Amino acid sequence: MAEPEGASATWEVKPIGDHSGKIAKPTGTGNRFDYTPEVTNAQRPITASRKPNPPVQYSIKATITHEGKSHEITEIVTQDERDIIRQEYVDQRMCGAASRCTSPTARTSRRPRAPTCAATTS
Numbered sequence: 828m829a830e831p832e833g834a835s836a837t838w839e840v841k842p843i844g845d846h847s848g849k850i851a852k853p854t855g856t857g858n859r860f861d862y863t864p865e866v867t868n869a870q871r872p873i874t875a876s877r878k879p880n881p882p883v884q885y886s887i888k889a890t891i892t893h894e895g896k897s898h899e900i901t902e903i904v905t906q907d908e909r910d911i912i913r914q915e916y917v918d919q920r921m922c923g924a925a926s927r928c929t930s931p932t933a934r935t936s937r938r939p940r941a942p943t944c945a946a947t948t949s
Contacts, residue, residue, distance in 0.1 A: 834893035836860075843884035843903070845870050880915055882906035 838860035840853050848866030855862075864883070884905040891898045906914065 831893055834891050837890045837892075839888040841886045841888075843886055844881060846881055847883045847885060879908075879911055882911050883914060 836856065836858055838855045840850055840860070840862050842848055842850060842864065846866075848864040848870055850862050850864055852862065864885075882905045884903060886901060886903055888899060888901040891900075
């Protein structure tokens with residue numbers, strides 16, 4: 828729930844870089860905003876070079892309005908090195924939707940799934 832009580836929240840999510848995909852519905856309202864990035868094969872960095880892929884990143888802007896006054900905050904969320912390596916395994920098709928995927932840094936094997944991200948206020 829947005830604080831203080833009675834406040835309202837609006838959200839805007841922007842991918843940073845083509846490799847982060849597109850978001851069909853990049854804005855929303857409420858105390859929680861869920862978004863799922865859509866990345867096409869053409870956007871995936873699958874050059875198989877020795878250079879690490881750039882991290883998937885999003886700029887998330889939240890605007891809280893209460894009693895006619897607005898407060899805005901923008902945060903950048905980014906993959907860390909472990910997540911970049913896992914993403915490269917998916918991008919390079921080293922694991923598929925029907926197979927189990929194990930990356931060098933994974934603690935357990937897991938089935939890959941589409942990323943779902945959520946932004947919330949407390």
